[in-house]
Amino acid sequence: MRKKIAKITGVAGYVPDYVLTNAELETMVETNDEWIRTRTGIEERRILKDKSKASSDMGAEAVKLLLEKTGVSPDEIDLLICATATPDMLFPDTANVIRDKVGIKSGFGFELSAACSGFLYALTVGAKFVETGLKKVIVVGADKMSSIIDYTDRTTCILFGDASAAVMLEPSEDGTGILDSVLESDGVGRNFLYQKAGGSLHPATQETVANKEHFIYQEGRTVFKYAINGMVSSIKQVLEQNNLKKEDVQWLVPHQANMRIINGVANMFDFPKEKVMVNIQKYGNTTTATIPLCLWEWEDRLNKGDNLILTAFGGGFTWGATLLKWGY
Ligand code: UT7
Numbered sequence: 001m002r003k004k005i006a007k008i009t010g011v012a013g014y015v016p017d018y019v020l021t022n023a024e025l026e027t028m029v030e031t032n033d034e035w036i037r038t039r040t041g042i043e044e045r046r047i048l049k050d051k052s053k054a055s056s057d058m059g060a061e062a063v064k065l066l067l068e069k070t071g072v073s074p075d076e077i078d079l080l081i082c083a084t085a086t087p088d089m090l091f092p093d094t095a096n097v098i099r100d101k102v103g104i105k106s107g108f109g110f111e112l113s114a115a116c117s118g119f120l121y122a123l124t125v126g127a128k129f130v131e132t133g134l135k136k137v138i139v140v141g142a143d144k145m146s147s148i149i150d151y152t153d154r155t156t157c158i159l160f161g162d163a164s165a166a167v168m169l170e171p172s173e174d175g176t177g178i179l180d181s182v183l184e185s186d187g188v189g190r191n192f193l194y195q196k197a198g199g200s201l202h203p204a205t206q207e208t209v210a211n212k213e214h215f216i217y218q219e220g221r222t223v224f225k226y227a228i229n230g231m232v233s234s235i236k237q238v239l240e241q242n243n244l245k246k247e248d249v250q251w252l253v254p255h256q257a258n259m260r261i262i263n264g265v266a267n268m269f270d271f272p273k274e275k276v277m278v279n280i281q282k283y284g285n286t287t288t289a290t291i292p293l294c295l296w297e298w299e300d301r302l303n304k305g306d307n308l309i310l311t312a313f314g315g316g317f318t319w320g321a322t323l324l325k326w327g328y
Helices: 022-026 033-040 055-070 094-102 115-131 187-191 206-210 220-241 259-268 287-301
Strands: 006-014 018-021 044-047 079-083 108-112 137-144 162-171 177-185 193-195 216-218 251-254 307-314 318-325
Touching: 006 055, 006 115, 006 177, 006 287, 006 318, 018 022, 022 033, 033 259, 044 162, 055 079, 055 094, 055 137, 055 162, 079 094, 079 115, 094 108, 094 137, 108 115, 115 137, 115 162, 115 177, 115 287, 115 307, 115 318, 137 287, 162 287, 177 220, 187 193, 220 259, 220 307, 220 318, 251 259, 251 287, 287 307
Parallel strands: 079 108, 079 137, 251 307
Antiparallel strands: 006 162, 018 044, 137 162, 177 318, 193 216, 307 318
8 A cells, every 4th residue: 555645736925025135235234245145146035015014924925825826725724834934923833823813713833933944844744644634734934134244244144035935735645746855954053053142041131132142143164064974975875865866856946045155065966057946046045945936936947756855954953854756
């Protein structure tokens, strides 16, 4: 008997209207368009300007569109997992805020925290729930990165943008779907990429605010090296475990943190440019939204049966690779 697996049956995304260009960043910090383009590949990113809106509002927009596209009604949803590094609040969790904003009363929801690998982790967890009996699971990545960026720090403010994107998971009848995942993590990474204050170790005080400890801190060069090594090793492992050669893969869907990292990973496997999904130039690094945002943009070009490898690296450190056979 064929093992029950989950497949993606729909994908939708949301990006805010405001476009923050490299030219505008030049007026804010000592940087320039050429440096940003050549070092990162980013040309512009989207920013949620409305201060009354949060990650959940972007997540809710993506989920509403997903329900519309798939023709699924909110009361059919068994589970909604929200991956985010920028929850609306420390608690309650953002998944349940999204569920409320969309009108989902059935089933349950929870938030999952794995920084830029959040979507990959959440997709794997969501798939496991489908494998054990749930029928309709939504996985959404939503991040208002602008809420934790110091727009006077040129080393981080050029990198990130705001967005969300979501997928529907349902049981697969035809062998397509999420076939395997290699997920890894190493807490040594907590020293190189973090938001210091706001948790139980350093609760908010006047000092933490004055010292800008509620913003992202990153040692870029160290993260860069770990990112390439991590993604390459998990892609290798997932290929080996499934007796696949790199030629068997139609699409590489990498986390969009830096064009040089994406090229570094793709080159290790000789993946030609045409097989690699890249939209970093338009959105920058949207943390948990990068991978589903790519799937959303490429949806029309995907064919049933295509083998996709999704790969990510993020704070923690967390990283991994997922192999899936596109289902529609
Ligand atoms: O998604 C989560 C995981 N995160 C990542 O994967 C990000 C990994 N890291 C990176 O993408 C890159 O390390 C960065 C894009 C963050 C930085 O690029 P880099 O090539 O590693 O630059 P660097 O930090 O080595 O800095 C090179 C120079 C420095 O000047 P000096 O010391 O050589 O004089 C920086 O001060 O570039 C300078 N610099 C800038 N110059 C203009 C740093 N940021 C900027 C800037 N504009 N925005």
